[in-house]
Amino acid sequence: MQQDYGTLYVVATPIGNLRDISLRALDILASVDCIAAEHIDLTRHLLSHHGIHTSLMTLHQHNEHLVAEKIANLLASNQNIALVTDAGTPCISDPGAMLIHLLRSSGHRVVPIPGPNAAICALSASGIRSNSFFFYGFLPVKSGERKRCLTSLTTFPPCTLIFYEAPHRIVECIKDMIVIFGTHRQITLARELTKVFETFHTDNLENTLQWLLADENQQKGEFVLLLPPVFE
Numbered sequence: 146m147q148q149d150y151g152t153l154y155v156v157a158t159p160i161g162n163l164r165d166i167s168l169r170a171l172d173i174l175a176s177v178d179c180i181a182a183e184h185i186d187l188t189r190h191l192l193s194h195h196g197i198h199t200s201l202m203t204l205h206q207h208n209e210h211l212v213a214e215k216i217a218n219l220l221a222s223n224q225n226i227a228l229v230t231d232a233g234t235p236c237i238s239d240p241g242a243m244l245i246h247l248l249r250s251s252g253h254r255v256v257p258i259p260g261p262n263a264a265i266c267a268l269s270a271s272g273i274r275s276n277s278f279f280f281y282g283f284l285p286v287k288s289g290e291r292k293r294c295l296t297s298l299t300t301f302p303p304c305t306l307i308f309y310e311a312p313h314r315i316v317e318c319i320k321d322m323i324v325i326f327g328t329h330r331q332i333t334l335a336r337e338l339t340k341v342f343e344t345f346h347t348d349n350l351e352n353t354l355q356w357l358l359a360d361e362n363q364q365k366g367e368f369v370l371l372l373p374p375v376f377e
């Protein structure tokens with residue numbers, strides 16, 4: 146690698162509270178030549194909150210390959226680029242991995258700038274006493290496939306299972322979990338982390354379903370689902 150190639154910085158951004166961003170991340174976002182962002186408007190909102198005016202380009206799952214070439218060319222002309230997504234750490238249930246794979250394969254320098262991640266944020270404040278966890282991310286959208294995935298996890302060694310779920314699927318997802326794991330399996334729902342309506346709810350699956358059904362407001366927003374291990 147020649148000395149005068151640029152660097153791609155993989156920058157974690159807040160998952161809600163705009164102040165949850167590291168000083169180093171702000172330095173990088175202010176000093177790079179361009180920021181590749183999933184949704185420019187969302188990232189511009191974050192940047193203007195911190196008085197940063199760096200130019201932006203769009204990178205999402207449908208144009209990642211195309212933009213990867215453009216970014217490789219910019220790095221080759223000694224420009225530094227930052228990659229961010231809408232919230233949290235890029236490549237964690239978010240785009241970016243294909244870009245980074247391509248850049249690393251051709252010898253480019255890629256530097257992580259660590260910060261927020263919804264799964265770790267939820268786990269850290271859940272009170273679950275288990276050292277090991279398995280991060281699944283989003284389960285399949287269709288119930289049949291979702292149940293098949295959940296079934297495959299029943300043979301896992303004991304560990305906390307962590308999922309992301311969208312608000313319009315949360316009730317259906319819990320119903321499928323009841324079918325596969327039984328009504329008494331414990332769950333923690335971590336909702337709207339770092340935001341005004343941040344909620345942690347811990348109970349068994351059946352009671353959690355009833356709690357969600359009893360108040361539609363509890364079905365709104367963003368969710369992390371944590372299922373602690375069952376020790377036989």
Ligand code: SAM
Nearest residue numbers: 160233234237262263309310337338367368369
């Ligand atoms: N890259 C992100 C990260 O590092 O956590 C995850 C992006 S993924 C597209 C978005 C999902 O993450 C949401 O559907 C939700 O499951 C979870 N999530 C993101 N922000 C959250 C928040 N503030 N509270 C709870 N869950 C959140």
